[in-house]
Amino acid sequence: MKKDILTLLDLSKEDIDKLLNRAIELKDMQKKGVPYKPFAGKTLGLIFDKASTRTRVSFESAMVQLGGHPLFISARDTQIARDEPVRDTARVLSRYLDCLAIRTYSQDLLEEFAEFSSIPVINALTDLYHPCQVLSDLMTVIEKKGKYSGIKIVWIGDGNNVAHSLINAAAVLDLNLVLACPEGYTPNDDILNRALGTGCGKIDIISDPAEAVKDADVMYTDVWASMGQESEHTIRKRVFESYQVNSGLLKQASGDVIVMHCLPAHREEEISEEVLEGSKSVVWDQSENKLHMSKAIIEALIGRKDG
C-alpha cells in the first residue's frame, strides 16, 4: 500500500527515527561527495498554491540530486483553478508522477488528494500542519543536542501549523514541549487533546514566555501572521508584542540554548535581528537540513534502493 505523509501522526516513532537517521546519513554522503542517484526516470510533482522558497527548492533539489525529475506545478495554472474536482486531478496526476508534494490552505483538500491518488502524497504545508518542517527540525535538534529525548523545546508565539506538527511529534516521540502562546492564539484544541490523549510527551501550554523558556534547550518561533492571515497582521503585531524572541528572553533560557525559526523571519517582529544573527541561532543549518530530510522522505515514499 502507498504511504502518505499528511500529518506526523501518519508515522510511528520507528518511521521517524528511520527518517532522521537516514537524513543524517544522506547529508554525510553529500558532504563526502558519494554519488547516489537511485531515482532516474522517476518524477516528483509539486503542486503549490502558497508561496515557498525553502520547501519548494529543497524538494526540487533533493529530487535532482537523487537523479530524478522534479516538476513544479503552480496550482493557479492548472485546471484546479478552473474548478476541476480534486479527485479527478489526483487520479490523472497519479498516472504521470511517482510522488506528489502539495502546499495548500486546506488540510481536507490535501486529504482528498491523497485519498484519490495512487501515488504517495506529501504535505508540504497546510493551514493546519507542516510535518516535513518538523522532521528536518528534529534532525537539527539531534545534530546540535545529540538527541531529542529529554530536550526541552519551547515554542514561542502563534499556535499555528508548525506548532501543531510539533505537538504531533511530541505525542509520537515523547518530547518535552512547552508552548507559550497568547490567549486566543493557542493551538487547535482537537490537535492538542488528541496528542494529550496518547499519554505520550509532556506538552504544556502557558502564556508567559519568560516562564516558558526557563531551562529551555531549544527556543523556536515563527511568524505572527501565517500565509493566509495577512489581513490580521496589524492586530497580531499588537497581540504578540511581548512574545518577541530577543536577547532579554534568551537570558532566561539555559546557557547552551539554541534558537530556531522555520523562516521566513520578520526581524524585529517575532525575533530580533540580534538573536536571529547571533551565536545561538541555528536557522541556516535548520534550513539546509530541509534538503537532506526531503531526500530521506522521497526515498522512503518512492522506495529505497541500495547505495
Ligand code: CP
Ligand atoms: N520553512 C518553510 O517552509 O519555508 P518556505 O515557506 O520558504 O517553504
Ligand code: NVA
Ligand atoms: N506558519 C508559517 C510557516 C511558513 C513556513 C506559515 O504558514 O506561513
